[in-house]
Amino acid sequence: MDPVILFLLLAGIGVSLFSGNADGVLTALQNGASDAVQTVLRISGAYLLWMGLLNIAEKAGLIRALSRLLSPVLSLLFPKAGGAREAIALNLAANMLGMGNAATPYGLSAMRLLSETNPRPGVATDEMCVLLVLNASCLELFPATLVGLRASFGSARPAAVVLPTFLSSLSATLVAVILCLVFTRPCRSRS
Template sequence: MINKVWFFLIGIGVVFAMLTGRIEAVSQSIVASTGNTVELIIKLCGMMCLWCGVMKIATESGLTEKLAKVLRPILGRIFKREGKSHAAMESVIMNLTANMMGLSNAATPAGIKALEEMQKLNPDKDTATDDMAVFLVLNTACIQLVPTTVISIRAACNSTNPGMILLPAIISTTTAAICGVVFCKILQRYF
């Protein structure tokens, strides 16, 4: 669906440029933006390597395991059935820990594994369970202790203080995660 929306928006832009006689400006803009995109990607690759290294150090030093110990009792109260299985809980904790460190790329395999483990206990294979829905909400609106991707983008775009978003990110993502879980729990009672 999103591909159709993007195609529609780009199509309207090109048609409007042709009607107003500004197609050359569109061509110049495309060429300029592709060069900027390549530069941004190269800068982001370096920043992502740095943050992946930081995450590896956090894992080796035991920081992620300590974070997992804090999360385990909280998640045990949030999940009702499928999410409480040991295999699913380990994957959920790995996913949420990576997301909290801002490494969503590293979190994806653990998230897929968590849903696979929950699906094994799902009695109706065609419908997501309440625990699956809660996990997806937590995965999407995860608390960001270190929003590495946004900090990397801000640094790549020459921000004077890329890390100044740290506190607002923690506040907004914590609020989003709490609201998401609360709304899931309310909706579970009615559906």
């Protein structure tokens, strides 16, 4: 993170000094920090509401139901996942329902389980790479907090982005799945 922040700050101050705008530096920094407070106030309602509703969905068994639906696809993508399969299914299902915070603990425990059977510690197995790639491209069925964020900024149609978001994340996930199959197949037929 440091290179990004340093670049923004140093370039920001540098250009301000060059253009004789040195007095504006402090104002701009403080305005930005105040904007952050405004943004958190705006999104906090959306976060409270959606994390509450999503927890109801989790308690009602929706993540489990979705992870059962996913299992045929997962046995294709993770043939050697063994005991980690359930955690992987829960991780991906939670991600698809926009529950990133519920997804991370499942994902990390899946990584730990995969790591226990890793013959070469320090080198990622096929399963680990596939899990990572799927997490980095995750299919979004309903981007709950995004819709909430749009509503909190006064959007007339906060949910109008759900379909294009779904289609775009579906394309990215399809590319990810195809790449995973391409990269893992040759190794498997050899072994």
